[in-house]
Each structure stands twice: as C-alpha cells, then as structure tokens.
Amino acid sequence: MSDIKTVAVVGGGIGRSHIVEGYLTNKDKFKLLAICDLDPARMNGLADEFGIERRTAQFDDLLAMGDLDIIDICTPPMVHYPMVMAALAAGKHVVCEKPLVGSLAEVDAVIAAEKQARGRLMPVFQYRFGDGVQQAKAIIDAGIAGKPYVATVETLWRREADYYAVPWRGKWRTELGGVLMTHAIHQHDMLTYLMGPLKSLFGRVATRVNPIEVEDCVSASVELESGALASLTATLGAADEISRLRLVFENVTFESDHEAYSPGNKPWTILPRNDDTRAQIDALLEGWQHVPQRFETQMALFHAALVSGGPLPVTSADSRRALEIVTAFYHSSETHSEVTWPIGPDHPKYESWLPAGA
Structure with missing residues (x-):
C-alpha cells in the first residue's frame, strides 16, 4: 500500500x-x-x-x-x-x-x-521550522539554556492600501482581527513554542496606520507560567519589515533571524554565558541535520505523523494557545485590565472577541 x-x-x-x-x-x-x-x-x-x-x-x-x-x-x-x-x-x-x-x-x-x-x-505555524528555531528548541529541551528570564517579540511589518484592496481584509466579520490574527500570531506562537505557555497579559490594541476596522498596532506585557516576563509589540506601519525574538535564559541568550517571513531560519544568534555552556551546545549540535524552513518541514512531518500515527508537528491545542493570546489582548485593551489564564467558557470573550455590532 x-x-x-x-x-x-x-x-x-x-x-x-x-x-x-x-x-x-x-x-x-x-x-x-x-x-x-x-x-x-x-x-x-x-x-x-x-x-x-x-x-x-x-x-x-x-x-x-x-x-x-x-x-x-x-x-x-x-x-x-x-x-x-x-x-x-x-x-x-x-x-x-x-x-x-x-x-x-x-x-x-x-x-x-x-x-x-x-x-x-x-x-x-510554518515559522517553527528552520535550522535557527530548531537549534534553539533543541538547546532549551536539553536543559542547557536553564531558567527562562525575559523575552521580547517584535512583528514590525508594512501593509498599505493595496493590501486592503482585497475585500475581506481589514474587516472584523471576514478577517476576524488585524495584526494580532494575521501577522503577529506566528511570532507569538514561536514564543510559547520555545518558552512555554502564558500566565497573564496586559495589552493594548489600536488602529493607527490604515483606515480599517481592525487593529494594526499592539503592545503587551506578559508573564509566562515559568515566571519569565515578555513584551509583545506589533505594527503594520514600519518602514521596513522584520520579525525578531530575543529570548534570555539563565545560561543562553537567543536572537532570531530578522527576516520577516522566515524567522525560524538560520542564522540565529546563540550567546552562551560561559565556556562550559558553549561546550555543551557545541556537543549537542555536532552533526546537526539540516531542517528545511517553513512548509517543507511542516508538511514532511505531517506526512510522517499520518503514516506512523505519531504526534503532529502542530496541533489544535497549539492553535488554542495562540487564540488565547488574541482573546486576552482584545479583552485587556477593552477593559484596561490584566487577563489571567486559563481562558474558559466563563470568560466574556470565549464565544467571540468581535466588538459589539461588528
């Protein structure tokens, strides 16, 4: 067969x-x-x-x-x-x-x-795949990085009138959100993929760049379950385009490639705090097998999971974590309050984060 x-x-x-x-x-x-x-x-x-x-x-x-x-x-x-x-x-x-x-x-x-x-x-979530992010993941999972301290996640992209000429874009009922849903969702997924799930978020959203219904600028302060702190910032009004994650752990600091649409690819900056950590990283990555970026690896891993019955490379639970961040952002900005996890059926925006009348 x-x-x-x-x-x-x-x-x-x-x-x-x-x-x-x-x-x-x-x-x-x-x-x-x-x-x-x-x-x-x-x-x-x-x-x-x-x-x-x-x-x-x-x-x-x-x-x-x-x-x-x-x-x-x-x-x-x-x-x-x-x-x-x-x-x-x-x-x-x-x-x-x-x-x-x-x-x-x-x-x-x-x-x-x-x-x-x-x-x-x-x-x-194709940005998870590429040598850079996968090497960082391997170092973290091996316990070499140690305790997570802080992170910054930036999605600084550019979208103008020609982008929103597509009729479904920029509207609550059809795009379901703005920079949070369509652009920064990738980088926010990468944060939880590498540092773990969130515990709380205080955020703000605004529409400052384009004459659209949905947001095109966001910023938040978050706490992760581990106790680490992170800031999330995104805009569609940048002059150039970068996606950047900088993750500071006890023993290693990581910074992603800045390429907007493939931040998981090499080269990532990997900065050990001392020579012993550097030696552990070198030993772990010796003989590293190339991980093709984006869809190539995600689809290959999907096929492997279908054939073997093994775990999927991305799951609906991963999507739920990403959508919890979106839900928390909208609720926090609307109420000027901190949102704590988990977000369940009793939350005001569990059924929908769309504004009233959208």
Missing part, C-alpha cells in the same frame, strides 16, 4: 505557497489531486501550472472524493471553522491556515470533533 497522500488545496492565495514549498518539495509523500477556488482564473492558472487535474469551485465536491486523503484549507478566516468541521466529518485529514478558527468556543468544538474523527487536523 502506497504511503503517498492525495491532497486538495482550497484557496489559491497562500495555497500556492503550500504547493510550491510544502508539496512539490515532498513529491515522494504527496500527490496534488484537486484545486478548489472561487476565482476561475486563479484556479485554472494554478491547476495548469502544477498539472492538477481536478478543478472545482464547490468545497462539497472535495468532501465526496473517496480517493482524497487531505483537504488543505487556505481560504479567508471566516470560513475556516465550517470547512474544518465538514472535512473532519467527511473523514478527511485537514491542514488549515491560521487563524484556525474565530473564537475559543470554536477551537474547543474543533478539538471535540477531532476526538471522534477518523482524520487528523494540523493547523499551520
């Missing part, structure tokens, strides 16, 4: 990156079976470019394909939830772009549905 998994990509925007970086680089693991898009020109262009035979504008057509293993959802955020739930109900494996869904209530419903489903769900 072949281990090659068949894939349908839904949405040809970021979906093209999934194809180019994730599936074509793993041709021995995946076969592109179908493309689904509401724009006929984009759909046919992608299908012609990559030799994809099946083309449809109807998502339900994919659910009925008995020879389809994976549905990869790359649509605007407001339709993620119904598509994920329908795909799981149809017995498909699911890949879904961020944000996975639009509330903590929805992500909890997805987690419950997964437990009953034949297929498995992998949300997308």
Whole structure:
C-alpha cells in the first residue's frame, strides 16, 4: 500500500505557497489531486501550472472524493471553522491556515470533533521550522539554556492600501482581527513554542496606520507560567519589515533571524554565558541535520505523523494557545485590565472577541 497522500488545496492565495514549498518539495509523500477556488482564473492558472487535474469551485465536491486523503484549507478566516468541521466529518485529514478558527468556543468544538474523527487536523505555524528555531528548541529541551528570564517579540511589518484592496481584509466579520490574527500570531506562537505557555497579559490594541476596522498596532506585557516576563509589540506601519525574538535564559541568550517571513531560519544568534555552556551546545549540535524552513518541514512531518500515527508537528491545542493570546489582548485593551489564564467558557470573550455590532 502506497504511503503517498492525495491532497486538495482550497484557496489559491497562500495555497500556492503550500504547493510550491510544502508539496512539490515532498513529491515522494504527496500527490496534488484537486484545486478548489472561487476565482476561475486563479484556479485554472494554478491547476495548469502544477498539472492538477481536478478543478472545482464547490468545497462539497472535495468532501465526496473517496480517493482524497487531505483537504488543505487556505481560504479567508471566516470560513475556516465550517470547512474544518465538514472535512473532519467527511473523514478527511485537514491542514488549515491560521487563524484556525474565530473564537475559543470554536477551537474547543474543533478539538471535540477531532476526538471522534477518523482524520487528523494540523493547523499551520510554518515559522517553527528552520535550522535557527530548531537549534534553539533543541538547546532549551536539553536543559542547557536553564531558567527562562525575559523575552521580547517584535512583528514590525508594512501593509498599505493595496493590501486592503482585497475585500475581506481589514474587516472584523471576514478577517476576524488585524495584526494580532494575521501577522503577529506566528511570532507569538514561536514564543510559547520555545518558552512555554502564558500566565497573564496586559495589552493594548489600536488602529493607527490604515483606515480599517481592525487593529494594526499592539503592545503587551506578559508573564509566562515559568515566571519569565515578555513584551509583545506589533505594527503594520514600519518602514521596513522584520520579525525578531530575543529570548534570555539563565545560561543562553537567543536572537532570531530578522527576516520577516522566515524567522525560524538560520542564522540565529546563540550567546552562551560561559565556556562550559558553549561546550555543551557545541556537543549537542555536532552533526546537526539540516531542517528545511517553513512548509517543507511542516508538511514532511505531517506526512510522517499520518503514516506512523505519531504526534503532529502542530496541533489544535497549539492553535488554542495562540487564540488565547488574541482573546486576552482584545479583552485587556477593552477593559484596561490584566487577563489571567486559563481562558474558559466563563470568560466574556470565549464565544467571540468581535466588538459589539461588528
């Protein structure tokens, strides 16, 4: 029996990156079976470019394909939830772009549905993958870094009128949020991936750069479960674009590559506090096996998990942690109060963080 998994990509925007970086680089693991898009020109262009035979504008057509293993959802955020739930109900494996869904209530419903489903769900957090972030992860997991102290996380990007000319962007009901949901969510996931979950957050959001409904500037002070402190800052009004994490541990300070869209890649700055720590790091990383960045590694690990039944590289629980940060930001900014974890069904924004009347 072949281990090659068949894939349908839904949405040809970021979906093209999934194809180019994730599936074509793993041709021995995946076969592109179908493309689904509401724009006929984009759909046919992608299908012609990559030799994809099946083309449809109807998502339900994919659910009925008995020879389809994976549905990869790359649509605007407001339709993620119904598509994920329908795909799981149809017995498909699911890949879904961020944000996975639009509330903590929805992500909890997805987690419950997964437990009953034949297929498995992998949300997308491709910035976790690359030599830089994976070497930092290995050093931390080996106990070499020691106690986490502080961190700064910066998402300083640039978005202007042409970006918001796409009709669903910049609106609460369709994008479900602004820089928190669509841009900084990656870097905030990287923080929890490396330093662990949050305990509390005091944050502010503002719309200062573009004439849009949702926020494009944010800042927060957070405490992690470990006791470490961190600051989170993001804007879409920077002159240039960088993503930067600087993580200070007892024995090692890490700083990410500043490239905006692949901060997990090398080179990361790794600064040991002393020669003994440096020797431990050198020994750990000797013979390091290259970790390709972004979608290439995430999709390869997804395939391995499907074949072996082992753990997924990114889970719905990871998405829940990311969406807790989003929920806390909006509530804290609105109420001028600190939000503490966990955020459960009794929280005012559990069902939705959208402002009243949005």
